[in-house]
Amino acid sequence: MADVARLAGVNASTVSHVVNGTRPVSDGTREAVLRAIAQTGYRHNALARSLATSSTTTLGLASSISANPHFADLVRAVESAARAAGYTLLLGDTHDDAEQELRVVQELADRRVDGVLLAPSPHAGERALPLLRAAGVPTVLVDRFTDDGLDQIAPENVEATAALAGHLADIGHTRVAMVVGMPGLHSSAERLAGYRRTVAERGLDDDPALVVAGGSEPGRAAEAVAALFARAGRPSAVVVGNNAMTIGTMRALRDLGLRVPDDVALACYDDFEWSDLFEPRLTAIAQDVPRMGARAVAMMLERIADPALPARAERVVPALRHRTSCGCRPGRAPRTTASDPGPVPVGTGGRGTLGA
Structure with a gap:
């Protein structure tokens, strides 16, 4: 970042504002910084930023993606809403199998995602959900309800x-x-x-x-x-x-x-x-899969911002x-x-x- 700042003739904080979008800068300054970034080959270090901010700006989605065409549509809807909010989406296919579901949510938790959206299998309440609770990972259940006191959104059936x-x-x-x-x-x-x-x-x-x-x-x-x-x-x-x-x-x-x-x-x-x-x-x-995906991501961001919110359960008609x-x-x-x-x-x- 210091190299980019010297080459662009600005200070390091200005480079940070351009890269992270944290403060408006003039068009000329932005162009100078972007040219310097291209010349130096600078790449934003997401890992370093996550250590500084305690946020990876990633969300995990765990569902039975390959077993049902419906879940491919759900992935697209969730990814679109997550990307619009500045998040990267990590996917895990649970195959609606209890052991595979547990592995997927464990891997997502190990990667320090900011939250997990889960289409729960019939056995999610036995192992996957307790793991997410114990790890303190914000969780939204999507497409399917359970009896657990978590944020949930699903279609009316x-x-x-x-x-x-x-x-x-x-x-x-x-x-x-x-x-x-x-x-x-x-x-x-x-x-x-x-x-x-x-x-x-x-x-x-x-x-x-x-x-x-x-x-x-x-x-x-x-x-x-x-x-x-x-x-x-x-x-x-x-x-x-x-x-x-x-x-x-x-x-x-x-x-x-x-x-x-x-x-x-x-x-x-x-x-x-x-x-x-x-x-x-x-x-x-x-x-209405686009609406359900967008609302699931919105519920997640609200949960991340305020962990004390009461659990919500919503239906999309x-x-x-x-x-x-x-x-x-x-x-x-x-x-x-x-x-x-x-x-x-x-x-x-x-x-x-x-x-x-």
């Missing part, structure tokens, strides 16, 4: 899945199946609860055999759906609990020679970027994208009301609505 099943009931289906995700996740339990609520309220067939375990994986979902349709009393419609299982469900229906929606109506939780690029176009619940896989008549949209309420604090009584 019950109303959304009830809307999917309700739409299928509106167009005449009475025997509707549900492919449920990984056990132990709040999202799986809540989406199943939404389905069951509609079954009870609308008088649909409540045969327990219509609920099958897809394990939040394409392969397991395909096996479960194949077994479901091998039995007597096939369903006329299927609700799928996430987009990884939607891939498996569609593969199984294809292998069985069943056409969507001619033979089986299909509606799913989680939209795909390419959902409307092929036929049938998927009727799906679309999460998704939207129902009505397309053709449900098989209803053109122009017959679901009976929902468009709304954009943003994040909804849990426990306020506000349930929000779904946009058609």
Whole structure:
């Protein structure tokens, strides 16, 4: 820095202000400093700065990135919000495995990240979360809730899945199946609860055999759906609990020679970027992933700034994208009301609505 200052004809504090953006300097001075930096090959020493400030300006994101296309979208949203706030994002793939999750959060803590955003596995409360608490790492849970008193943000699940099943009931289906995700996740339990609520309220067939375990994986979902349709009393419609299982469900229906929606109506939780690029176009619940990622980062920065804040739990209300896989008549949209309420604090009584 002293070399850069001598070459630019300024003092070292001015070089620091240019590099760190801590004080406005004139355009001429900034250009002189940048030319000197280029000539000397100076590189900002992030490690030295972190020792001086007790901040690495890095955040960690731990989630099952490779197992579900949804998490790739979440990574993009979180990285964009973190970068806009001046943070670098470090990623770790947990594979929704307890041991791998523990390794990932330990490595992030060892690298002294300023905070960890975690999409918790079903076993996070046993080891990963206690480790983060013991290390004093600010933590925000994203996409999935747990029972722990931590900052959390996730999509609304019950109303959304009830809307999917309700739409299928509106167009005449009475025997509707549900492919449920990984056990132990709040999202799986809540989406199943939404389905069951509609079954009870609308008088649909409540045969327990219509609920099958897809394990939040394409392969397991395909096996479960194949077994479901091998039995007597096939369903006329299927609700799928996430987009990884939607891939498996569609593969199984294809292998069985069943056409969507001619033979089986299909509606799913989680939209795909390419959902409307092929036929049938998927009727799906679309999460507002950019909003969820931005809010997760905002909650993290607020937590870093004030560790004494009370824990917050918020929901982001998704939207129902009505397309053709449900098989209803053109122009017959679901009976929902468009709304954009943003994040909804849990426990306020506000349930929000779904946009058609």
